[in-house]
Amino acid sequence: MNSDSDLxxxxxxxxxxxxxxxxxxxxxxxxxxxxxxxxxxxxRAGWEHLVRYDATSRWYHRLRTxxxxxVWLLSWVPGQGSGPHDHGPSSGVLTLLTGTxxxxxxxxxxxxxxxxxxxxxxxYVHEVVxxxxxxxxxxxxxxxxxxxxxxxxxxxxxxxxxx
Numbered sequence: 363m364n365s366d367s368d369l370x371x372x373x374x375x376x377x378x379x380x381x382x383x384x385x386x387x388x389x390x391x392x393x394x395x396x397x398x399x400x401x402x403x404x405x406r407a408g409w410e411h412l413v414r415y416d417a418t419s420r421w422y423h424r425l426r427t428x429x430x431x432x433v434w435l436l437s438w439v440p441g442q443g444s445g446p447h448d449h450g451p452s453s454g455v456l457t458l459l460t461g462t463x464x465x466x467x468x469x470x471x472x473x474x475x476x477x478x479x480x481x482x483x484x485x486y487v488h489e490v491v492x493x494x495x496x497x498x499x500x501x502x503x504x505x506x507x508x509x510x511x512x513x514x515x516x517x518x519x520x521x522x523x524x525x
Contacts, residue, residue, distance in 0.1 A: 388431070398433075399433075402426075413435065415439050430506045446466075448512055453504070454481070456481075456482070467489075
């Protein structure tokens with residue numbers, strides 16, 4: 363009978379670097395993009411000083427890019443909205459950093475508060491509006507990078523409220 367343990371035979375896996383997956387420099391999965399958004403949101407000092415508010419239109423700033431993706435910072439003063447739109451061939455993650463926004467889709471209306479995340483695929487039609495009395499700031503990650511944002515003439519008419 364062989365008395366060698368697995369550790370004696372194979373060695374400590376942590377001592378065999380070629381068996382470990384190297385950490386990815388850039389996200390590649392939906393979960394990793396959502397995690398990137400949460401990490402950026404948590405680093406308030408990294409984005410807060412960049413935010414501007416514009417009473418005439420939504421303000422936006424491209425915060426970062428990576429292979430095939432873009433990260434955008436947007437501010438919304440009360441009453442500002444996106445209009446019904448989709449994101450062409452891009453998937454995305456919307457993360458609310460501060461304030462409250464309302465998302466309307468054909469399936470319902472959802473209040474998004476700080477920390478809320480929405481993940482969407484190409485062709486997802488929604489409208490985002492600041493119905494609150496305070497400004498809001500959101501983070502948007504698009505993969506592939508946003509190349510089009512088709513507007514829809516038909517407003518998103520929710521069938522039911524979703525909270």
